[in-house]
Amino acid sequence: MHSRSSPFRLTVLLLICTSAGAQETGEILRGQILASTCFSCHGTDGKSAGSIPAIYGIPADSLRRTLQEFRDGRRPATVMDRHAKAYSDEEIASIAAYLSRIK
């Protein structure tokens, strides 16, 4: 999703961004929705709080390939093969793109 800047957009942002510490207010993207379901096990923003691997900030290509390998049974897994089978290439690409942008 490309962003459209306009003086009006800026005004709205200034008016509604009143609280500190939160992310930019904007459209809720498909990748964001899908990736939010990863966070239950992999931690908020993919920053794991425990023994499950962190998944943020990894190049999108690498993430995409990993998920496809899980899905197609080409990569050993405990549970990720069962998850990955649910997603299309397009969905995997949007998850990977979103997660790769998290710093």
Place this chain on the structure above:
Amino acid sequence: MTLNRRQFIGYLGAGAALSALPRLHLSAANPQVVVIGGGFGGATCAKYLRRYDNGVGITVIEPNTDYITCPGSNWVLGGLRTMDRITQRYAGFKTYDVKHIAARVERIDSALQSVDLDNGDTVKYDRLVVAPGIDFKWDSIEGYDAQAAEQIPHAYKAGPQTELLRKQLMDMPDGGTVILSVPGDPFRCPPGPYERASMIAYYLKSHKPKSKILILDAKEKFSKQGLFQAAWKELYPGMIDWVPGTQGGKVERIDVAKRTVFTQEGLTSHRGDVINLICPHHAGTLAQSAGLTDASGWCPIDQKSFESTLHPKVHVIGDACVAGAMPKSGHSANNQAKMCAAAIIALLREEEVPIPSHVNTCYSLLAPDYGISVAAVYHLKDGKIAAVEGSGGVSPADADAQFRKREALYAEGWYASITADSFN
């Protein structure tokens, strides 16, 4: 894209209209979302509302200042964790600028879009999220009620009930019988009772090895059954007996003083040294009194937005709602909360509700180094939440010890991440 001009003017208009109303509790400048309940559903929803929008006012009404999770409470029974390690403290409310009102809800007025609290205050909302969890159907087992639960714990809301059951297990003599009574569907955490049986067996095996566990089940089959039963044979041979409903498993009555349960219209009785009676449940009583439940005792919702089909602008998430094929679990509630938050922000902005996607992953610990899981991904199909075909399922039956050990490690990792994702 952020708010368009029409939506932005809409907000100003709404603010102006609201400010004219008396007893307005919160700032009128921005839309207000009120969340009732601070469990996995409520706490996650509040956090993700903020992650999706900086401007919306978010208030959580929850009488407690911390939350003892049901996930992990079986590990306490097994002696693997202390209560402190399953207690969450709502650190996320401060981080995400969520107002926490420690009060009980007395009444929801969906016509006035307001919530009356037991401290005398009234809170107005533009959108309300109700996440009350479950309460017990005390009348469903003769002789069992809230008072009886002080002696015969259900331990299916974590807290003092967990500690009571743990104490009874520790006080039980070697060679005693533990009875675990499991209700019919639907109930929260379908594999929960069987993980519990495993954890109790783990404790008994090392402390009271002559003891037995008798599972009296109202159902004919249960979640991850093959994996559980194979593991019981391997880890706790001869210790756990499971009786399905048609073979006398459905508990109908209890004599609390004699610690005896009755099945098959009183023809069969079992005495337990410890009885854990998981009473059948329905949606939290608040959902009932607010008119959000139907004849089933649960809350019907639009499965895209989680908006109640009975009261507009009121959303119900977590165990209390009927979310298609999703089981009632903390993981489900956490995912539903995120989809509900995204839907509410879209509705407030007069944008289209995003297409939801859900996951449920449930780990069960059968011993400290033996874990199993069931996973599912859900999408919206013909307006209902349905499992994505060809995905999900349980851990392989033929997995080796290393695999089980890794899933045990991931069970703990799951707990760490989902509690952080929900409460921090």
